[in-house]
Amino acid sequence: MELSKTFNCPKCGTAYRQVNNTAIHYECSCGNVNRIDGYLQSESNQKLKKLPLYSRFKQDTKGYFNQDAFTLTGALVVVFKNAALNFWTMKMQDGSVRLLEESYGFQTVLTPVTGINTKGLYDRLNKASTTKDTIIDHLGTYRLVQQDDFWGFDVKGESAADILGAEERFLFQSRDGATYIEIWLAGKDCRIFKQEPVETIEELELSAINAAIQFNEKDYADCASCGKEVYIPYFPLVKNFVCPHCTTLNKFSERWRWEKDQKVPRLQNNTAARIPLGTNLHLLGDDFKVIGATIKEDNDEAQWQEFTLYCETDGGFAFLSVFNGNFMLVYETMEFPLLPSVGQSSLYFEDTFYLFYNDYTTKLLWAEGYVFDDFASNNRRGFTYDYIAPPYLFSLERDGDKNNYWFRGEYVDRKELENQETPLVLPKKIGLGTLEPSSKFSNRQVIIGGALAIILFVLVHLGIDLTGTPAKVVLSNTYTFSDTSKNIEITSEPFELDNFRTNVGIDISSDVMNNWVSLDYALVNTQTGQEYNAGKDLEYYSGSDGGENWSEGSNTYDHLFTAVPKGRYVLNIEAEKGTDAGMVTSLYVKAQAGSKRALNFWLPFILILSWPVILLIRNYSKEQERWA
Ligand SMILES: [Zn+2]
Numbered sequence: 001m002e003l004s005k006t007f008n009c010p011k012c013g014t015a016y017r018q019v020n021n022t023a024i025h026y027e028c029s030c031g032n033v034n035r036i037d038g039y040l041q042s043e044s045n046q047k048l049k050k051l052p053l054y055s056r057f058k059q060d061t062k063g064y065f066n067q068d069a070f071t072l073t074g075a076l077v078v079v080f081k082n083a084a085l086n087f088w089t090m091k092m093q094d095g096s097v098r099l100l101e102e103s104y105g106f107q108t109v110l111t112p113v114t115g116i117n118t119k120g121l122y123d124r125l126n127k128a129s130t131t132k133d134t135i136i137d138h139l140g141t142y143r144l145v146q147q148d149d150f151w152g153f154d155v156k157g158e159s160a161a162d163i164l165g166a167e168e169r170f171l172f173q174s175r176d177g178a179t180y181i182e183i184w185l186a187g188k189d190c191r192i193f194k195q196e197p198v199e200t201i202e203e204l205e206l207s208a209i210n211a212a213i214q215f216n217e218k219d220y221a222d223c224a225s226c227g228k229e230v231y232i233p234y235f236p237l238v239k240n241f242v243c244p245h246c247t248t249l250n251k252f253s254e255r256w257r258w259e260k261d262q263k264v265p266r267l268q269n270n271t272a273a274r275i276p277l278g279t280n281l282h283l284l285g286d287d288f289k290v291i292g293a294t295i296k297e298d299n300d301e302a303q304w305q306e307f308t309l310y311c312e313t314d315g316g317f318a319f320l321s322v323f324n325g326n327f328m329l330v331y332e333t334m335e336f337p338l339l340p341s342v343g344q345s346s347l348y349f350e351d352t353f354y355l356f357y358n359d360y361t362t363k364l365l366w367a368e369g370y371v372f373d374d375f376a377s378n379n380r381r382g383f384t385y386d387y388i389a390p391p392y393l394f395s396l397e398r399d400g401d402k403n404n405y406w407f408r409g410e411y412v413d414r415k416e417l418e419n420q421e422t423p424l425v426l427p428k429k430i431g432l433g434t435l436e437p438s439s440k441f442s443n444r445q446v447i448i449g450g451a452l453a454i455i456l457f458v459l460v461h462l463g464i465d466l467t468g469t470p471a472k473v474v475l476s477n478t479y480t481f482s483d484t485s486k487n488i489e490i491t492s493e494p495f496e497l498d499n500f501r502t503n504v505g506i507d508i509s510s511d512v513m514n515n516w517v518s519l520d521y522a523l524v525n526t527q528t529g530q531e532y533n534a535g536k537d538l539e540y541y542s543g544s545d546g547g548e549n550w551s552e553g554s555n556t557y558d559h560l561f562t563a564v565p566k567g568r569y570v571l572n573i574e575a576e577k578g579t580d581a582g583m584v585t586s587l588y589v590k591a592q593a594g595s596k597r598a599l600n601f602w603l604p605f606i607l608i609l610s611w612p613v614i615l616l617i618r619n620y621s622k623e624q625e626r627w628a
């Protein structure tokens with residue numbers, strides 16, 4: 001292992017002892033960026049610029065990535081055409097170097113991939129497209145996600161990121177969607193990294209961290225139109241602002257200066273949400289500050305508002321979209337599904353199907369504050385594709401075949417906006433929001449909830465059957481008509497009903513054939529005299545007619561006395577034999593205390609089942625409104 005060297009700054013002479021022997025740059029305490037890649041010199045690359053470092057991370061912080069210990073030695077700050085990113089040098093315990101890429105609230109780890117045959121890769125990169133396969137040697141088949149141009153860089157602390165000569169940055173996603181590769185192209189040299197997401201900063205177990213990103217108080221730019229000073233704290237993360245003095249949209253250009261885009265037209269639409277710049281909003285559990293606002297229009301002339309929100313705690317940006325008084329929070333995401341093919345009706349990502357909702361082009365109509373849009377792009381803006389699984393959205397912005405930007409959206413209930421600390425003027429709500437859930441419960445929740453309720457009900461019912469008092473036979477006897485009398489009078493042995501309320505079931509059957517028997521019976525409380533009466537004629541006829549057998553009536557009957565109070569009872573039955581030619585000789589009577597009525601199960605069962613069915617129907621009809 002080479003020993004660390006000590007260098008003396010060519011500008012001020014201050015000695016510096018390098019931390020990492022593969023370091024390429026360090027920033028001297030005098031502010032000079034020195035190159036120590038082999039030999040010492042003041043960095044003279046024309047892309048070296050003065051850039052602020054806006055980061056959650058600190059120099060000399062220690063942490064872990066996948067159990068590998070690292071130290072952050074310094075950062076390379078890079079401004080690209082479409083983004084601004086920090087690449088922290090992670091000096092690993094084994095002396096190797098990885099990069100912690102950070103910006104807009106995201107972090108990924110870049111691990112250099114070596115042993116790649118880069119022959120011909122330069123040509124393939126030039127032809128790379130978001131819709132065609134690019135083979136990257138043994139790493140496999142990838143598709144381009146984004147291609148961006150290097151505009152400028154700066155170094156803080158000691159950096160081992162080999163930026164020299166880099167002109168373009170490519171982000172590729174594997175054909176199975178599972179892995180990402182980042183490539184820096186410098187002339188015909190390629191630096192290839194495996195890119196892995198860091199889900200949360202906590203995962204890195206850092207020894208120190210900035211609780212929030214502090215913007216420089218003294219970042220000002222001169223408006224390219226009126227020349228007045230404008231505070232630009234979010235530069236280079238945001239590269240467009242509307243001058244508050246002359247309402248000209250300024251955009252930062254590759255020529256490394258602010259250029260005027262267009263004067264923002266006077267606002268005519270007054271039905272919009274009025275949320276002033278600087279308003280603090282608490283949405284979906286995060287704190288945001290409104291730093292910009294736009295009004296946009298799609299190719300169907302539908303107009304909506306988009307507020308630029310900055311989340312100080314994680315350094316991320318988000319957008320509050322307002323359409324017809326419905327709200328959603330939209331933010332860029334670094335984890336996304338594979339690019340859908342033209343006309344693809346759904347996306348599948350993380351166990352959820354997102355249905356194709358709309359595709360459109362957007363046009364900027366109006367803006368104020370710090371924004372990510374400009375008027376110059378209106379004529380060459382790509383397509384946006386929205387896929388929804390309320391309350392969530394995946395939105396894909398395609399800029400030709402070179403850039404896919406993926407956004408996630410989430411429905412924000414109007415009440416959240418009505419309950420902000422600062423009262424807001426909100427437009428009237430019209431219709432169902434794009435991401436507004438049809439009901440408080442999704443179809444899936446309704447089905448699961450309904451099924452659970454039914455299972456619980458059945459279990460409780462079974463439980464009662466198993467543990468409750470079983471039906472007790474209080475009378476079981478056969479009574480025969482004598483030859484002399486056509487009447488039978490029966491009084492059962494007395495029986496006790498011990499429960500507060502008991503059902504008493506009576507089952508009667510007879511050998512009646514081509515005749516009838518008339519029954520009257522009464523359950524009599526022997527203590528109070530209280531009677532419960534019922535009656536029924538049993539009739540049964542059968543024969544044959546033209547070779548076909550027929551029968552009508554029934555020779556059995558059952559009756560349930562429900563909720564009979566506690567007490568001592570007898571059952572009195574009076575039976576009268578019919579006078580038809582057929583026969584009836586005997587009756588069999590069985591009485592049971594504690595009998596159940598089938599309705600006791602089915603009525604509540606149907607009531608419970610009707611709840612999810614009604615919700616599903618309501619969800620369905622609401623869905624028709626969304627897609628209308
Ligand atoms: Zn110096």
Ligand SMILES: [Zn+2]
Nearest residue numbers: 223226243246
């Ligand atoms: Zn101005």
